[in-house]
Amino acid sequence: xxxxxxxxxxxxxxxxxxxxxxxxxxxxxxxxxxxxxxxxxxxxxxxxxxxxxxxxxxxxxxxxxxxxxxxxxxxxxxxxxxxxxxxxxxxxxxxxxxxxxxxxxxxxxxxxxxxxxxxxxxxxxxxxxxxxxxxxxxxxxxxxxxxxxxxxxxxxxxxxxxxxxxxxxxxxxxxx
Numbered sequence: 294x295x296x297x298x299x300x301x302x303x304x305x306x307x308x309x310x311x312x313x314x315x316x317x318x319x320x321x322x323x324x325x326x327x328x329x330x331x332x333x334x335x336x337x338x339x340x341x342x343x344x345x346x347x348x349x350x351x352x353x354x355x356x357x358x359x360x361x362x363x364x365x366x367x368x369x370x371x372x373x374x375x376x377x378x379x380x381x382x383x384x385x386x387x388x389x390x391x392x393x394x395x396x397x398x399x400x401x402x403x404x405x406x407x408x409x410x411x412x413x414x415x416x417x418x419x420x421x422x423x424x425x426x427x428x429x430x431x432x433x434x435x436x437x438x439x440x441x442x443x444x445x446x447x448x449x450x451x452x453x454x455x456x457x458x459x460x461x462x463x464x465x466x467x468x469x
Contacts, residue, residue, distance in 0.1 A: 302357040309361050310335070313368055326458035330375065333447040334367040337438030341431070355424040356431060363435035366410075370443035373399045378451055378459065388456045392448045400444055407440040 310331070318327030338360050345352065377398045381391025414436070417429025451459060 298354050299352070299357055302354065302361070306357070306360045306364065309364060313364065321459070323458055329450060329455050329458060330371060332450065333371055333442040334364055334439075336442040336446055337367055337435050338363055340438050341434050345431075353424070353427075355428050359428060359431045359435055362432065363439060366436060367439035367442060370399070370403050370407075370439060371447060373403070374443055374447055375451075375459070382460060388452050388460065392451050396444065396448060403440060403443060407436050411436045 313334070314327055314331045316327075317330045318324045321327050321330065341363075342352070342360070345356070350356075374395050377395035378388075378391045381394040382388070386394060411433040414429045414432045417425050420426045420429065450456065
């Protein structure tokens with residue numbers, strides 16, 4: 294039964310990832326830009342679960358359930374940063390200036406939210422129930438990795454060659 298539930302959670306994560314990717318493609322009006330934008334959302338999960346595998350940790354039902362939650366949290370930060378990046382581009386800023394503006398606007402809120410939620414989840418670590426304890430520290434790690442991906446990896450993508458994809462998607466939009 295536990296194996297069936299674990300496989301179901303993995304399928305649900307893949308479905309959630311696919312649906313969010315499609316929404317990003319529609320939002321950006323560019324399938325390639327939508328896929329590129331999913332990289333910072335997938336990175337925290339790949340890094341944290343990769344470290345778990347490297348450490349020989351068993352992935353159980355509670356552990357796998359954190360992946361979908363982390364995906365949703367990472368997408369939130371990505372969308373906020375991208376929104377302000379596109380506003381900067383629409384105002385005539387270069388990609389570098391637009392990233393700086395976006396980070397200046399969203400960065401402090403993303404940091405404060407991640408720290409508050411991460412510390413709150415770490416309060417679950419001393420729980421006697423292993424499932425709850427593991428959920429707490431793993432979610433805190435995933436939130437920290439999502440923050441790093443959104444304030445380091447996403448800006449690097451937007452400033453680098455892949456950022457041209459987002460320039461073209463913002464060209465026809467006006468900011469009110």
